[in-house]
Amino acid sequence: MKNLARPLQMALVGTTAGFGGTTWVVASASGTADSIEAGLNPERPIWRLPIAAEFLPGTDRSTSPADSIVPRVHRQFDQANAIYREGDFDGYVLWDLIGVFPVGRTSDRPEGEFRVLYDPRGEGPSAWSTPDLTAVITSPSTGGVLGPTGTITLAHELGHARGAVDLYRQKVELPELNPVSGRTFFPPHGIMTDLMGGWEPHSRWIINMNADSPGEGGTPGADQFPDQLVIRVFDRRGVPAPGAIIGVHPVVAPLGRVDSTPRLTGKTDVSGTFTTTGAVMKDGWPNLHVVAVLTSGDSALGWLPMAQTQLFYFEHPSEPYVLTLTEGRLVGWGLQASQGLAAGPVHDARGATITDRERRRARGGPRVAGPRHNPPARIVLQRGSACARGSPGGPAGVWMEPVTAVEPDP
Numbered sequence: 287m288k289n290l291a292r293p294l295q296m297a298l299v300g301t302t303a304g305f306g307g308t309t310w311v312v313a314s315a316s317g318t319a320d321s322i323e324a325g326l327n328p329e330r331p332i333w334r335l336p337i338a339a340e341f342l343p344g345t346d347r348s349t350s351p352a353d354s355i356v357p358r359v360h361r362q363f364d365q366a367n368a369i370y371r372e373g374d375f376d377g378y379v380l381w382d383l384i385g386v387f388p389v390g391r392t393s394d395r396p397e398g399e400f401r402v403l404y405d406p407r408g409e410g411p412s413a414w415s416t417p418d419l420t421a422v423i424t425s426p427s428t429g430g431v432l433g434p435t436g437t438i439t440l441a442h443e444l445g446h447a448r449g450a451v452d453l454y455r456q457k458v459e460l461p462e463l464n465p466v467s468g469r470t471f472f473p474p475h476g477i478m479t480d481l482m483g484g485w486e487p488h489s490r491w492i493i494n495m496n497a498d499s500p501g502e503g504g505t506p507g508a509d510q511f512p513d514q515l516v517i518r519v520f521d522r523r524g525v526p527a528p529g530a531i532i533g534v535h536p537v538v539a540p541l542g543r544v545d546s547t548p549r550l551t552g553k554t555d556v557s558g559t560f561t562t563t564g565a566v567m568k569d570g571w572p573n574l575h576v577v578a579v580l581t582s583g584d585s586a587l588g589w590l591p592m593a594q595t596q597l598f599y600f601e602h603p604s605e606p607y608v609l610t611l612t613e614g615r616l617v618g619w620g621l622q623a624s625q626g627l628a629a630g631p632v633h634d635a636r637g638a639t640i641t642d643r644e645r646r647r648a649r650g651g652p653r654v655a656g657p658r659h660n661p662p663a664r665i666v667l668q669r670g671s672a673c674a675r676g677s678p679g680g681p682a683g684v685w686m687e688p689v690t691a692v693e694p695d696p
Contacts, residue, residue, distance in 0.1 A: 319382040331377035333498035337400040369441045373485035414446035450489040453479040455539040455572035464544040488593035511567040514606035526558025537573035586611035
């Protein structure tokens with residue numbers, strides 16, 4: 287991408303009036319990005335993205351002079367860039383901080399330049415504004431906008447700048463938010479989910495897709511989901527269950543509540559299969575709760591989280607998405623790291639068994655979370671069995687993979 291920062295940067299280095307009458311330096315930050323780039327593998331592309339930092343009064347919870355603020359902003363961007371380097375993208379995402387300014391420079395910004403606006407007294411949550419390519423960072427409960435939580439929040443909001451979406455919208459956090467079955471749902475840890483762990487595969491795919499494209503880049507549209515949905519239902523013995531009544535209930539954001547009214551209904555055929563179009567996955571719901579009531583009166587439950595179904599489409603755009611439900615079991619996705627993931631048979635989203643080697647890779651290891659490596663996997667979780675656990679901050683952890691866990695009912 288053409289670097290838009292250099293001519294502007296040279297013109298703006300100097301002194302200006304700071305908050306509370308303090309005079310402070312508007313610092314050039316070219317050395318930060320240049321020094322980072324010098325240490326990168328030259329064989330991988332570098333996606334250098336110009337960004338300016340602006341402050342509202344009170345950034346340091348006082349009228350601190352800029353000679354205190356500026357180096358702290360540089361350190362924060364060093365840390366944010368490190369978070370992106372650890373994402374194992376196809377190229378290096380390098381946020382090129384061109385300077386630190388008092389608020390109000392918007393009219394002077396060149397086309398395509400990103401901005402972070404620090405608002406320590408803001409009462410609302412941090413947010414991304416698409417029209418003016420601005421990440422607004424409000425003060426977290428601990429550490430302030432330039433503290434550790436502020437840094438990971440900055441990485442999250444800049445994820446939107448490259449097209450990534452909020453994956454926490456898939457959550458159903460409390461049983462009372464699910465009047466259909468009382469089941470909760472937690473997606474895997476990730477920067478775009480709960481500011482924990484790393485970059486999960488859905489966000490990684492989108493950021494790779496946008497590379498160094500100017501502006502916000504593309505966010506996948508509603509049409510980028512499988513064109514066909516296949517739901518297979520089995521009884522407790524593993525026998526196909528014909529005549530099972532299917533209901534697909536949306537999770538309504540931002541409350542994360544399962545709607546008691548299904549948006550799709552149907553019945554399995556003699557082979558225990560219900561086949562329909564992918565329209566319900568394309569309606570914009572962050573998650574879908576699937577309930578199959580068998581002729582025995584018992585249920586089989588499952589989820590169709592947006593990130594999982596769309597990631598499958600990215601990898602297999604012409605194939606149907608297959609959801610397999612078993613009587614007395616709940617099909618979930620992305621157990622929290624603390625829960626681990628146990629041994630058991632594994633199938634991909636096409637219903638095919640995958641090899642032991644592929645299964646080990648699905649649990650972690652170098653580049654396993656890359657968007658072109660493994661299809662979503664389905665793993666049976668048996669209570670009381672040994673769990674495969676990982677470190678929440680490390681590269682090896684099943685919660686960073688698009689895996690589906692099948693948990694027996696109590």
